[in-house]
Amino acid sequence: MTDKKRAVVVGAGYWGPNLARNFRASTDWELAGICDLDLDRARKVSDGVGGVPITSSLDEVLADPHVDAIAIATPARTHHPIVMAALDAGKHVMVEKPLADDRVRGRQMVDRANERGLVLMADHTYCYTPAVLKIRELIADGALGDILFVDSVRINLGLIQPDVDVFWDLAPHDLSIMDFVLPGGLAAASVSAHGSDPLGTGKSCVGYLAMPLECGAMAHVHVNWLSPTKIRQMVIGGTKRTLVWDDLNPQQRLSVYDRGVDIAAVSKSTTADTRDANISYRLGDTWSPALPEREALGGVVGEFAAAIREGRPARTDGESGLRVLSVLDAAQRSLGAGGAPAPLTLDIQPRRAAA
């Protein structure tokens, strides 16, 4: 393909090698280089993909007219300056989660991309796993009915991060997935955050987020760095069916239960006895759809290319990154207020209806 876009990966730390490998393997992209202040790290990543140019100068990358796009895998606090500079240089940008370390700065980045007519994509990798793509499809097809609740648990014995708490470290996964699969995206009315720092590390190591959604459902997230057992499970209850995603069970990641409570014509004016008569229980079959084995990041770089090519927002665009930031921002305010519900700041655009 002669019209391959040329991308440079910025940041050669934990995630950079994965980005490099997937850009390299993509038929949409030519991997044009690796940029890191630490040239040794850059070289190592370059070696791992058979050798591409390396540099420690971001300016040089941005000045190169043959570079179409950059993919950023640096610490969150550096996202804003790098992204702004890249957009100003006319580059399309993909940026690791979280979009930024602050909602206002995230807003600026999204606005700038819009002004310039460039793609700003959030690398919400999980959204491109076969499991999450299937969940989105099932919900969009109405297989679950209206959503009643979403409960997500992501706990493990995790690294205590030096600069972020457990909410900023882990919850972006849950939040970006909810934003991706829910029909209205992550439309939380408010956020109550409950955190605990029992070891005195100066930041929450155990956290809970309760978010009444605008559709009336309750979303809840439990993140925990101190759990000896590893759980990554999301339950999405609907009026028709309920879905359980157990990401650590490769033999049955998704289960769709045709079980639930049916309530026919519930009227609040009816007496309790009458209401009971209208409640029935379905105990139907369980179904576990087959999922292809496919690396999610391959889908991410493919979507990045497609969004640029078609001049449209990516499926996980800057706005989705911003909705995640907005919840984290409200969570921080709720934490500061002892767990009282904090409203979301309202300058975020709701998610467009799925194409």
Added chain:
Amino acid sequence: MTDKKRAVVVGAGYWGPNLARNFRASTDWELAGICDLDLDRARKVSDGVGGVPITSSLDEVLADPHVDAIAIATPARTHHPIVMAALDAGKHVMVEKPLADDRVRGRQMVDRANERGLVLMADHTYCYTPAVLKIRELIADGALGDILFVDSVRINLGLIQPDVDVFWDLAPHDLSIMDFVLPGGLAAASVSAHGSDPLGTGKSCVGYLAMPLECGAMAHVHVNWLSPTKIRQMVIGGTKRTLVWDDLNPQQRLSVYDRGVDIAAVSKSTTADTRDANISYRLGDTWSPALPEREALGGVVGEFAAAIREGRPARTDGESGLRVLSVLDAAQRSLGAGGAPAPLTLDIQPRRAAA
């Protein structure tokens, strides 16, 4: 044994037959009768234990000088009048959870029992299971170290109760267990409750309780009537070890993980880098203690007899029932305030140190 106490079971519904069977089988007790307004139900329970006197008159039971104690398994809203009458008649009382349908009425019951010098015991059955007794013992022996967090999940496709919400229906289990096993009992500083009624039943069907404990740990409870899968799991994290209780895994109900994060001399003034240096991870063995097979309710009726005989409060006494009520009461206020943390009312006595 000539000094057997004589007990009457009041209420022949769901739980009554279990009480009757266990009083009947106990060497401490003589089952003196079954009392229910519906004599047919009473007779059925009586038949199931080989035949004992039945009556529909509570007055008759309370007037009988040969009755030492009554065990109440009637709906929660009837607990207060029955218990008050029984105490006034000089009977010891055991009452099904929750102790009462209201904290103030519960307080009156406990005060009356104290005035009369009678045993008022909460039938917190779970506390007498081999698993919970072992958890209490492990914590008391210091096997877990200081408690860092408690996370309890009790979800299932459950009956939508006509008169109570999911908090009042299910959370008394989790709360009474926490009260029983934690060194300081259920000493919550405040309660944030988040509930959801997505089916429009007029009451919460999905609920979350976040409770910062006075010891600095975070306690959290997730109760849910709408889950297609059944989970009953409690994780108790400590500075030394972490315990996982999976009540639905009969082959390994309790697992004690010698895994965790150790932080040596964390000082908030140190830099992030220094602090990191002081964090280390233990990845030690897991141990699953053997548990005897024993019906919990047998332990309940035995404890009731022992408390009467020894003139001491039962291990799950009225005060423990009151602490549970107190959390439910605060949860209700929090729900009413849109999830804002509600303080606990402070007329509750803290749990006595374990004997």
Added chain:
Amino acid sequence: MTDKKRAVVVGAGYWGPNLARNFRASTDWELAGICDLDLDRARKVSDGVGGVPITSSLDEVLADPHVDAIAIATPARTHHPIVMAALDAGKHVMVEKPLADDRVRGRQMVDRANERGLVLMADHTYCYTPAVLKIRELIADGALGDILFVDSVRINLGLIQPDVDVFWDLAPHDLSIMDFVLPGGLAAASVSAHGSDPLGTGKSCVGYLAMPLECGAMAHVHVNWLSPTKIRQMVIGGTKRTLVWDDLNPQQRLSVYDRGVDIAAVSKSTTADTRDANISYRLGDTWSPALPEREALGGVVGEFAAAIREGRPARTDGESGLRVLSVLDAAQRSLGAGGAPAPLTLDIQPRRAAA
């Protein structure tokens, strides 16, 4: 119902109370009495069902013209004399597994029942569980395609029986289920039995049965009294789908996997490369049918009544009990020959096609 049949339960040990309870609860039957040499045991069982006549005299039971049928739950070595006497007295008979302690005696029992035109039913309780009924239905409907293999594991820390080895104790379950669900019944060509008595108890405590079936599939059974973990699992592989029955997973007892190997037009004359080209893998969905909650023994006594009423063999008739005995008999011969395959004795009737 005026045409209820009258049954007496013979044997008040482990299984007798279950039989008594189910005959009592059945609308088809009147429980006419309990017979046991030990009158105390008989009385206890009678008390448990609200009181029915008891006796220690089998002769009395058989002489009673108002008794239509007897259900036998005595040790296997007593089945032959009791069944023969009962048939000679004109009673229909249901008998606990195994049908007899010896194939030849079992043959005599079946022949006698045929001569007398009476129902002789094997109480293969498992066959009437919702799971096994569903498996039978799925196979009969062709959902699995042709059967390729059956692998059954039934292991646990079990009681070392005083008079029988692990094959006679546990394998009748697996064998009777295979006989029930396989289209051709338990049509083994031969049996290889491998047993081990590592504790020197004088009998096999660990056992394996390998049985090439006449349809070309391999059936295998692993039974074990010495396993610390409990497994009850049967895998039935077919050309279309494969079914896994995990009896200890109440949340998902049956799973039907649309996964497998497809081989198109395999010809042994083709080269390896060509053959490879004809192998393809299906990785389709998994499906778990909902199962009703229902006590199997209720189905057993209902089938017993229906067979008598309709003058037809029971679905688990004497012949099916005999096919199980026949495999156990061959297994015993194989064990005696150091594991060499032993042919089945051929006076057994194949299973009739499912109605």
Added chain:
Amino acid sequence: MTDKKRAVVVGAGYWGPNLARNFRASTDWELAGICDLDLDRARKVSDGVGGVPITSSLDEVLADPHVDAIAIATPARTHHPIVMAALDAGKHVMVEKPLADDRVRGRQMVDRANERGLVLMADHTYCYTPAVLKIRELIADGALGDILFVDSVRINLGLIQPDVDVFWDLAPHDLSIMDFVLPGGLAAASVSAHGSDPLGTGKSCVGYLAMPLECGAMAHVHVNWLSPTKIRQMVIGGTKRTLVWDDLNPQQRLSVYDRGVDIAAVSKSTTADTRDANISYRLGDTWSPALPEREALGGVVGEFAAAIREGRPARTDGESGLRVLSVLDAAQRSLGAGGAPAPLTLDIQPRRAAA
């Protein structure tokens, strides 16, 4: 280190890249080259480790005096000629399992290595996993007591191999592990093999091996290419404790159960009743040892170097490879005899006692 040995990897197919990567990462070795008839494949493997010499000429490798050792990852049927040539050229040899495609040729290879005083090591990779090393240690320390039975299951939807059946493809794993962990090694008295080829592929796709061990225990292996679910589990029962290794459960790979049957002074002359009195059941704790995360193949290449350096046989030496072949050989004969037990050929040396 100036005394690094120099190794060439022969065979750049499925396993070669792993060998190359581990030789490259080892401080004991210098990876001196990759040899494959297909130079493109060799180059790809070389690129993956940063570039080493490649060649398609084995003769060239063997003629190079600076090559100390070769590691062979070619198809089994080529092992014999390559190994014999390498030994004749004075090279130490490590060879992928199975050692050879035939017991007699394997014997020749081992004899030749002994004559030449060279190390011939079987790459029984599993034996160097943390789990298997721990099992070996536990058994050697007497934690399980005397071994009573070994039951291994290795089933999956697997590739139908063009040239070998399921026994030769999968059972070498189970057999080499048993050889490694059992005190007397794989000392089977005979082998009964039951195979099934229900799809008509010309080879067994489902297989069972029953092997009475000389110590009196029963060993059994179930291998299966047609199972929709994946199980890799080995149960090793002992007089003191029983171990379960579930290789697909990373959270608890090893469980040691202090549960079992104790038999005190069983005498076959005692009556059944007396014998019963001497049977007791232990229901003790379960313990799951922590295991390090470590790549097994790193241990393999380290052991290869140590054996050469110390002039001793490797822990998985040619003799262990030969014991595996010997069982496969007997299995083949048993299959040919319709499942009748086949004795092992007796020219194999028993395993030396663990150092």
